[in-house]
Amino acid sequence: MIFKRKIYEKLLEWKNLNGREALLIEGARRVGKSTIVQEFAKNEYESFILIDFARISNEVKDYFTRFSNNLDTLFMLLQNIYGVELKERKSLIIFDEVQRFPAARELVKYLVADGRYDYIETGSLISIKENVKDIVIPSEERAIKMYPMDFEEFCIAMGDKPLTIYIQDCFLKNIPLERGLHEKAMQLLREYMLVGGMPQVVSIYIESHKNFGEADRIKRNILNLYREDIMKINARYRSRVIALYDILPALLSKHEKRVVFGNIINGSFAEQYAETFFWLTDSMIVNECRKTDDPNIAPALNASETYIKCYMCDTGLLLSHAFNENEIMENEVYKQILMDKLSLNEGMLYENLIAQMLTANGHKLYFYTHYNEEKHRNDMEIDFLLSNNSKLKYKMFPIEVKSGKRYTTKSLSRFKEVYGKRIGNCYIIHPKNLSVKDDIICIPPYMTGLL
CATH class of the missing domain: 3.40.50.300 (P-loop containing nucleotide triphosphate hydrolases)
Incomplete structure (x- = not known):
């Protein structure tokens, strides 16, 4: 196909x-x-x-x-x-x-x-x-x-090109979709999250009349291919690549999601993983997201070498990587996510999906956190920080990802107070329709590829 x-x-x-x-x-x-x-x-x-x-x-x-x-x-x-x-x-x-x-x-x-x-x-x-x-x-x-099929390409493959045109129009006009079409777009997005964008998987999904089991089988074949490729690389760092590849779902299921090197292999540290990240990133199996230490400066100029998040290149593959075949079928994982009833790991899948969509649109990924010494906790956590890459008129665009419909905006509001002069637009990506609140643009996840 x-x-x-x-x-x-x-x-x-x-x-x-x-x-x-x-x-x-x-x-x-x-x-x-x-x-x-x-x-x-x-x-x-x-x-x-x-x-x-x-x-x-x-x-x-x-x-x-x-x-x-x-x-x-x-x-x-x-x-x-x-x-x-x-x-x-x-x-x-x-x-x-x-x-x-x-x-x-x-x-x-x-x-x-x-x-x-x-x-x-x-x-x-x-x-x-x-x-x-x-x-x-x-x-x-x-x-x-070249990346896996993005959401727009997936919609076209599913025969819904008019919906993609309507979504683009609403995004440009900064208006919400008609309620029924918003629900349809969210349904398609959940299918995209489950199936992913690997053409062979999308093809079998369509040909099998939307059989998630058939799609899952092809995804596991691809994951096995990746593992076989890892086994062929330089033995000097092969074990570290395998170790990081295997725990990707576990890393993404945690709140912070960043890689703590000592937790991968006991006693290991960041410098030992330079070639590991180089290999996984250049193989495009993962989308790397680095912490920016100073949002006043273009992220690429002050990206951390030790604070790193690793998102899987394809969210459909991540789902199959996270659960074994019996877990998926016995617990009806596909059905629960499709019906928007799975709370376990849903945040992991949503955030990975946003990372995938931003990467496919040409963005390098950065995040920002600020630790408050008095409160002994982070008081600012920005999931993604995009840049206009301008040296003369630098602007950044903070993004928070919310998988649930109830959430607070304290972190983003605090970020606005501190770095307001440098901010272009602030975005929240949430499952609800498009809205604007206190100069924060709240968009549904299916609009992410238009940022």
């Missing part, structure tokens, strides 16, 4: 460069990189060759080193092996799973300079960074990130 993906527009923009750069699409396993590139190749080129470096023979790999200085011979061999006629400036060559064969990535510099064809590389960063130590990364390579 082929879904409409927003990244297609970025591919069209790149194609208009007329071969001046190769394109590298980075993303976690199973987010749909290969599928969208093949669809793009079929629609936008007269012919294409897809070279899957996870499957090709050593003989074909050898061509890329033996004939790196003889591109005429290389192209002739590829055309004959794949039975495809390449046409100058009208054909695309795809390097799929390029992380498996870094020599091909290094050759991109010369392929782009040759100028005959266009080149797209796809790969999960699970191995890309580890496999580039001895090669020159081509400067003629543009990189873009």
Whole structure:
């Protein structure tokens, strides 16, 4: 099943460069990189060759080193092996799973300079960074990130594109949705939270007439793939990656949600986990959220190295990671969440969902807490802090996530008092319809991707 993906527009923009750069699409396993590139190749080129470096023979790999200085011979061999006629400036060559064969990535510099064809590389960063130590990364390579399907893409896949247009219109006008449509949007959002945005999972969910059990089976296959990939990495830090990967649901179910290194492996500390976070973040299995120490300054300039939250790249995967199969089925977890009746872990799922939606919209994630020495507790806790990234007119946009319909705004109000001059808009993301209270914009979670 082929879904409409927003990244297609970025591919069209790149194609208009007329071969001046190769394109590298980075993303976690199973987010749909290969599928969208093949669809793009079929629609936008007269012919294409897809070279899957996870499957090709050593003989074909050898061509890329033996004939790196003889591109005429290389192209002739590829055309004959794949039975495809390449046409100058009208054909695309795809390097799929390029992380498996870094020599091909290094050759991109010369392929782009040759100028005959266009080149797209796809790969999960699970191995890309580890496999580039001895090669020159081509400067003629543009990189873009691909994420799981966002909520808008999910709605379109479910046949509800008009609803997404209506949601955008209400957001821009700062008005609530009609009550019935708000309830419909929240129902779809709960489905999205349960199923997630992995295209293969969404596909089986639709084809099985919304069978959560079938969707859960595919999600567990993907989680197993991630675990298998972790077992292939450098043994020096493999055990720490596995340990952090395994306790992600437990971390997110706690109030603070941040990683306490000593709780992962007894006696461990932050410096030991530098490569662990580097690997998990670059593999895009997790969305990293760092504490900003001074909200008066752009978050990226003062992000903490030791106060970190890790959200799973896909909330549907997180749900399957958090519960075993028997727990999900025996306790009817899917049904309870769908009917908005599950209180256990609901905050964990909601906050992870918001992190996922913000990341897919291009935001780097930061949070802020302030410890009050007199009260011996945090008196300000901001779940997410977005920035306009301006150096001259810096503004920040604090966000609090509320999974329940009853809540207080003390923390956000206190934050407004202290940092008011730097604040653009304040947001609360809650299950209720859009409203504005005391200059705080309260939006339903399905509008998060529009921030």
